Amino acid sequence: MNNQAIREPALVRWTLTILALAFLALFLALPLMAVLVEAFAKGWNAYLRALSTDVTLSSIRLTLIVAAISVPLNIAFGLSASWAIAKFDFGGKSLLISLIELPFSVSPVISGLIYVLLFGLQGLLGPWLVENDLRVIFAVPGIVLATIFVTFPFVARELIPLMEEQGREEEEAALTLGASGLRTFWLVTLPNVRWGLFYGVLLCNARAMGEFGAVSVVSGHIRGLTNTMPLHVEILYNEYDFVGAFAVASLLALLALVTLAAKTALEWWHRDELVATGH
Amino acid sequence: MIKSLWNDDIRQFFLAAAMAGLLAMGLATLIPGARAAETRTLLNVSYDPTRELYQAINDAFIKSWKARTGEDIKINQSHGGSGKQARSVIDGLEADVVTLALAYDIDAIADKAKLLDGTWQNHLGDNSAPYTSTIVFLVRKGNPRQIKDWDDLVKPGVSVITPNPKTSGGARWNYLAAWGHELNRTNGDQAKAEEFVAKLYKNVPVLDSGARGSTVTFAQRGLGDVLLAWENEAYLALQEFGDGFEIVTPSLSILAEPPVTVVDKVVDKRGTRALAEAYLKFLYTPEAQAIIARNFYRPRDPEAIKKTAATFKPIKLFTIDDVFGGWRKAQAEHFADGGVFDRISGRK
Numbered sequence: 001m002n003n004q005a006i007r008e009p010a011l012v013r014w015t016l017t018i019l020a021l022a023f024l025a026l027f028l029a030l031p032l033m034a035v036l037v038e039a040f041a042k043g044w045n046a047y048l049r050a051l052s053t054d055v056t057l058s059s060i061r062l063t064l065i066v067a068a069i070s071v072p073l074n075i076a077f078g079l080s081a082s083w084a085i086a087k088f089d090f091g092g093k094s095l096l097i098s099l100i101e102l103p104f105s106v107s108p109v110i111s112g113l114i115y116v117l118l119f120g121l122q123g124l125l126g127p128w129l130v131e132n133d134l135r136v137i138f139a140v141p142g143i144v145l146a147t148i149f150v151t152f153p154f155v156a157r158e159l160i161p162l163m164e165e166q167g168r169e170e171e172e173a174a175l176t177l178g179a180s181g182l183r184t185f186w187l188v189t190l191p192n193v194r195w196g197l198f199y200g201v202l203l204c205n206a207r208a209m210g211e212f213g214a215v216s217v218v219s220g221h222i223r224g225l226t227n228t229m230p231l232h233v234e235i236l237y238n239e240y241d242f243v244g245a246f247a248v249a250s251l252l253a254l255l256a257l258v259t260l261a262a263k264t265a266l267e268w269w270h271r272d273e274l275v276a277t278g279h
Numbered sequence: 280m281i282k283s284l285w286n287d288d289i290r291q292f293f294l295a296a297a298m299a300g301l302l303a304m305g306l307a308t309l310i311p312g313a314r315a316a317e318t319r320t321l322l323n324v325s326y327d328p329t330r331e332l333y334q335a336i337n338d339a340f341i342k343s344w345k346a347r348t349g350e351d352i353k354i355n356q357s358h359g360g361s362g363k364q365a366r367s368v369i370d371g372l373e374a375d376v377v378t379l380a381l382a383y384d385i386d387a388i389a390d391k392a393k394l395l396d397g398t399w400q401n402h403l404g405d406n407s408a409p410y411t412s413t414i415v416f417l418v419r420k421g422n423p424r425q426i427k428d429w430d431d432l433v434k435p436g437v438s439v440i441t442p443n444p445k446t447s448g449g450a451r452w453n454y455l456a457a458w459g460h461e462l463n464r465t466n467g468d469q470a471k472a473e474e475f476v477a478k479l480y481k482n483v484p485v486l487d488s489g490a491r492g493s494t495v496t497f498a499q500r501g502l503g504d505v506l507l508a509w510e511n512e513a514y515l516a517l518q519e520f521g522d523g524f525e526i527v528t529p530s531l532s533i534l535a536e537p538p539v540t541v542v543d544k545v546v547d548k549r550g551t552r553a554l555a556e557a558y559l560k561f562l563y564t565p566e567a568q569a570i571i572a573r574n575f576y577r578p579r580d581p582e583a584i585k586k587t588a589a590t591f592k593p594i595k596l597f598t599i600d601d602v603f604g605g606w607r608k609a610q611a612e613h614f615a616d617g618g619v620f621d622r623i624s625g626r627k
Contacts, residue, residue, distance in 0.1 A: 061306075068303040075296070121371035121392055130371070138372040201296065220372040221357045222322060235358075238491045239330050240519045 035253055038246035050244040051251070055224040059232035059248070062140070066228060067208040070148045074204050078155025079197070083189060085156075086163030087171060097160070103152045111149045112217025115142055138220030143228065146214040151204045158200030162193050198266060206259045210252060320353045321555055324374035326361035326448050326537065327489035328512040332574040333378070339570060340561045344554070352554065360489035361448030368394065368542065375546050375555045378539040380448020380490075382406075383606035385540055395543040408536035409562035410576035413596055414449075414456040416527040417497065417506040417513045424504045428529045429460040432505065433478040440503035441483055442493045444613075444620050448537070449490035451614060453507040456533040458613075459602045463531055477623035498524065509535070510591070514575035534596040 007013070040047055050056065081100060085093060103111060119136040120126050129136060136142045170192070174184040190197075212230040219226045227235060229248055236245035325333055337354040344352055357364065357372070361380035368374050369392040379385055382400060389395050400407045418426050424437055432439050442450040454476060461475035462468070484502065487493040490512055497506040498520045505527075508516070513526050539559050546552040561567050568580035572587045603609035613619045 064303040064306055068300045072296070072300055116370050119371075122369060126371055135371075135373070137370065138367065220367055221359055222355045222372075223357070225355055238327075238358075238495060 032253055035246050035249050038242055039250040041246075042243050046243050047247050050241070050247040053244070055227070056232060056236075056244065056248060058224045059227045059229050060251070062143070062227065063209050063229045065140070066144050066147050067205055069144050070151055070208045071201060071205050073148055074151055074155050074208075075197070075201060077152070078159060078200060078204075079190075081156045082159035082163055082193075083185060085160055086166075087168055087189070100153050100156050103150050104157075108150055108211065108213030109217055112146050112214040115145055115149075115218050137218045138222070138226060140226070142218040143215050143226065146218045147208050147211055150211050150214050151208045154204035154207060155197065155200035158196045158203070159193050162196040163189065166192055195266070195270070199263060202259050202263055206256060209255055318351055318353050319551065319554065320355055321375045321551060321558060322355045322357065322373060323376050323378055323558075324357045324364050324368055324372060325378040326364060326380040327358055327491040328449065328494075328509050328515070329378060329537075330356070330358050330491075331515065332511070332571065332576065335570045335574065336562065336567055339566060340558055343561065343566070344557065354558070358491075360442065360446040360492075362446045363488060368392070373545050373549070374542050375549065375551050376539060376541055376559055378537070380535075380537050381451060381606060382536070382538050383451075383610040384448060385538060386607060386610075388542070394545060395540060399540045400538060402540065403559060404563060405579050406536055407538040407540055408579075409539060409559075409567070410537065410571045410578055412510045412535045412537065412576050413532045413594060414453050414507060414529075414535065415510045415513050415532065415594075416529060417494075417508050417516060417524055418504065418527055420523050420525060422525060422527065426505050426527055429457055429475075429531075430464075432457070432507075433475060433482065437482050437505065438484055438503040439479060439482045439505055439507065440485070440493050440497045441507040442490055443486035443488055446488045447490055447493075449509050449512070450486075450493075451609075452509075452533055452535045454613065454620065455599060455603060455609060456507075456529075459533055459597050460529070460531050462602065463597070473619060473623065476619075480623055510577070511575040514590070528592045528594050531595045531597065533602075534598045536598075 008016075039050075081096070084090075085097060116137055117123050118125055119129060119142065121130060125136075136145070170188050171184050174188045175181075179187065209228075210230055211228075212234075215228055216231055216234075219228070219231055221227060221231065221235065223235070229252055233245050233248045233252070236242075236248065323333060323337075333354075333356055337356070341352060341354065344350060357367075357374075359367075361384050364372075365377070365379060365384035365387050368377060368388050377385055377388065385395075385399060386397070389397050389399060403409070416426060416432075418424065424431070426432065426437065431437065441453045444450040444454050457479055458472045458476050461472040465471040485496060487496055490509055493506060494508060494512055494516055496502050498516050506513070506516075517524055517526065539562065541552065541555045541559060546555045562571070563579070565580055565582060568578040568583040569586075572578045572583045572590075575590070577587065577591065578584055599606060599609060603612075611618070
């Protein structure tokens with residue numbers, strides 16, 4: 001009886017379910033299918049040929065390099081920032097939190113432009129860089145910088161609420177028992193937040209590989225040199241190479257699916273622990 | 280308590296993360312295409328519709344340079360709206376040569392970044408423009424809206440696709456061609472011309488940042504009744520998309536001269552001056568002129584022109600110098616901040 005009181009009528013339930021499913025189909029499943037259909041429009045061989053051209057391979061290489069540099073840096077940063085914020089008291093804490101979240105609220109185009117204004121030839125540091133023959137924008141370092149900027153909050157954002165919720169009791173206990181600060185971090189704090197950390201890393205990586213706007217501004221779009229995968233998709237599309245464009249897009253979509261699968265698998269393997277820690 | 284919390288998970292996690300990172304790096308270096316760094320390279324920063332042209336030109340030039348000097352070289356390409364590309368070069372994109380849609384964009388590089396001197400346009404023949412083009416209309420098969428000439432573009436309900444004159448060179452040629460047509464019709468009434476162009480832009484639903492973006496909007500996304508396009512872009516679209524379209528040649532249009540030049544400061548720094556100059560001079564050779572004609576640009580070489588007579592319809596052309604007093608003047612008057620284009624697009 002109680003059950004009936006909290007349940008909506010069948011009609012409402014079904015309508016809502018169908019609406020949700022239709023929404024999912026329209027905005028997620030169909031576009032994903034469209035990508036695959038276009039990618040394989042001329043068959044498996046054309047798909048492989050499109051992926052194995054020099055410029056496409058170099059865009060994949062660049063994307064991997066950018067992610068391999070920016071994700072570890074953001075893990076290190078995210079861990080230290082969230083540890084400091086959640087476990088210690090200091091002045092300017094809320095300012096620091098706002099700063100970390102800044103990249104979320106700033107348009108990616110602006111994120112790219114600040115680097116052009118800073119490192120461009122007409123920018124603040126540009127002339128000095130040119131004199132010393134250092135290239136930042138329109139080269140790999142600029143792309144890495146822009147990517148780090150936009151993926152900055154992902155790890156920290158996952159960890160801060162988690163660490164705050166867990167409080168300081170365990171750390172305080174560890175310290176009373178004679179563990180050093182670093183030891184406490186490694187043995188107590190880190191194991192407690194490992195799932196949050198992993199989730200943050202997955203998100204961070206997905207965004208690092210998929211970022212378009214900020215990278216587009218600092219890339220210079222040199223074929224085979226400074227085009228990441230998302231930029232390369234746009235170029236191929238503009239060159240009427242639809243199989244090529246959607247083949248690369250399908251790789252990016254695959255990355256998203258793998259990310260999702262990894263997250264689900266982890267949650268499943270560790271479901272007992274997750275229940276125990278209240279996740 | 281502490282011991283029990285320290286399980287192997289976290290160590291495994293970092294190990295896995297490190298492995299993934301190394302794997303990514305390893306994969307990255309394994310992927311072929313990482314050529315020996317010793318090969319000399321040229322960077323050609325160009326505008327939007329020249330992608331296919333320079334692919335063909337580069338292949339031919341690399342062969343010809345190899346035959347002449349025995350040296351293997353590589354030519355890198357960057358494409359985008361002409362104004363945007365010039366902006367990138369000003370901001371430090373190290374282009375050995377720029378091949379842009381209009382002279383003003385190269386003037387801007389000379390003025391703002393001082394990477395080359397103001398007399399650049401006299402360094403090569405034909406105003407440094409080894410090929411020309413003009414502005415034509417691309418309409419849907421059968422021309423359902425019966426668009427024959429410029430006047431048909433301002434009729435109510437006709438949807439016109441053209442890129443943004445602020446970022447695209449082709450868009451500025453489109454704009455000036457329309458202006459020049461009305462000026463010609465009204466015997467030089469500037470106010471009428473402005474009114475005409477304002478009316479035309481009221482019929483534009485979307486301004487892409489480059490010519491190619493507009494072509495894709497029109498041909499692939501199916502927006503609009505007519506695309507104002509580079510002649511070469513219109514023919515290429517016919518070739519790519521086949522039957523769905525036809526080209527309408529207006530009674531009068533503008534002679535577009537997309538210029539090329541070496542970026543002095545960059546080539547001197549990189550030691551590529553001789554190579555870059557040879558590359559641009561190659562554009563004037565009969566071999567390159569034939570490639571130019573095949574890619575639907577109008578060549579300069581009289582022999583090559585003869586062969587294009589079957590493709591290109593005769594069209595009355597006016598020049599920017601005659602009607603607008605040159606690019607610097609046209610740019611300042613029409614496209615600079617607060618210029619006529621800002622005025623008419625604010626009026627929307």
